[in-house]
Amino acid sequence: MVNPIDNNQEYDRAKEVKEFDDSKIGVKGLIDSGINSIPKFFIHPPETLADFKSNLSTVTIPVIDLSSPTIVDEIRTAAKTFGFFQIINHGIEISLLDKTLSAIKSFNELETEEKKKYYRRDGGNGFTFSTNVDLFVSKAASWRDTVQIRLGPVPVEPERIPEVMRSEVVEINGEIKRLGEKLMGLLAEGLGVGAERFNEMSCVEGRLMVGHYYPYCPQADLTVGINSHTDPGVLTVLMENEVGGLQIKHGDGWVDVKPIRGGLVINVGDILQILSNDEYKSVEHRVLANSYQEPRLSAAVFFNVECASIT
Numbered sequence: 124m125v126n127p128i129d130n131n132q133e134y135d136r137a138k139e140v141k142e143f144d145d146s147k148i149g150v151k152g153l154i155d156s157g158i159n160s161i162p163k164f165f166i167h168p169p170e171t172l173a174d175f176k177s178n179l180s181t182v183t184i185p186v187i188d189l190s191s192p193t194i195v196d197e198i199r200t201a202a203k204t205f206g207f208f209q210i211i212n213h214g215i216e217i218s219l220l221d222k223t224l225s226a227i228k229s230f231n232e233l234e235t236e237e238k239k240k241y242y243r244r245d246g247g248n249g250f251t252f253s254t255n256v257d258l259f260v261s262k263a264a265s266w267r268d269t270v271q272i273r274l275g276p277v278p279v280e281p282e283r284i285p286e287v288m289r290s291e292v293v294e295i296n297g298e299i300k301r302l303g304e305k306l307m308g309l310l311a312e313g314l315g316v317g318a319e320r321f322n323e324m325s326c327v328e329g330r331l332m333v334g335h336y337y338p339y340c341p342q343a344d345l346t347v348g349i350n351s352h353t354d355p356g357v358l359t360v361l362m363e364n365e366v367g368g369l370q371i372k373h374g375d376g377w378v379d380v381k382p383i384r385g386g387l388v389i390n391v392g393d394i395l396q397i398l399s400n401d402e403y404k405s406v407e408h409r410v411l412a413n414s415y416q417e418p419r420l421s422a423a424v425f426f427n428v429e430c431a432s433i434t
């Protein structure tokens with residue numbers, strides 16, 4: 124029998140979530156309203172929180188210089204053992220990475236009334252802004268706001284991208300596509316197949332960019348920035364600011380990813396694990412709720428085999 128009390132609580136939760144979503148103010152808007160405690164629907168179950176408090180491993184993820192002569196081996200080993208690595212000397216100017224992250228910051232820090240115009244869950248037009256894509260299906264919400272931008276195979280019409288980030292997104296798109304082609308080539312060589320294998324499969328055409336804004340959380344020990352997950356696509360290229368908070372699963376523990384200025388974080392997605400016959404690993408990762416005043420900013424580009432769709 125359904126417990127009427129639980130049932131009632133469920134009902135209230137659904138109502139609170141809907142009211143929050145309808146307000147279109149995002150997590151940033153909650154903070155700006157001066158709250159000192161987070162709404163109940165952001166509080167995660169004790170088992171999740173206990174795992175977030177578990178001890179960190181002292182291992183560090185590989186940092187790979189893309190100009191190294193042993194690059195194929197280094198990337199193969201990292202993709203096999205960690206599923207994650209950081210790259211430096213990748214050819215994308217630091218100033219462009221900085222500009223892209225600043226543009227995401229500027230969008231999130233627009234006047235609420237202006238930003239609200241973009242708040243939507245239906246991705247048909249190629250650009251969305253919302254708090255948690257899975258807000259209505261997850262057990263607990265996460266402390267972050269997200270923009271999603273379809274970059275390919277049919278890119279969003281540039282005028283749909285808010286002006287504060289338009290030119291930066293267009294510029295970084297070309298650079299990330301080139302880098303993706305290079306990385307897929309190296310990963311294919313690491314498997315002993317032709318460097319063109321993944322590019323022929325059109326793994327670089329379906330691209331979706333997500334820009335995350337993780338504002339300060341007044342009760343960071345009760346919620347998360349992004350819950351543990353693997354990325355479903357082929358490969359992810361991620362840029363982040365200096366705040367940190369990304370962790371990856373390694374063995375039985377979790378490893379902190381320490382931001383490297385000018386570096387990029389690369390990870391294997393579920394499709395690449397399958398395409399590589401489990402040689403390369405798609406590894407769980409998560410982000411802590413941000414306990415610093417400075418927001419955590421990140422932008423991930425997901426490379427997918429098929430049309431990237433935003434849902």
Ligand SMILES: O=C(O)CCC(=O)C(=O)O
Nearest residue numbers: 333335354369410421423
């Ligand atoms: O913000 C981050 O560092 C992680 C983002 C992420 O894992 C994702 O969007 O899939």
Ligand SMILES: [Fe+2]
Nearest residue numbers: 352353354408
């Ligand atoms: Fe991810």
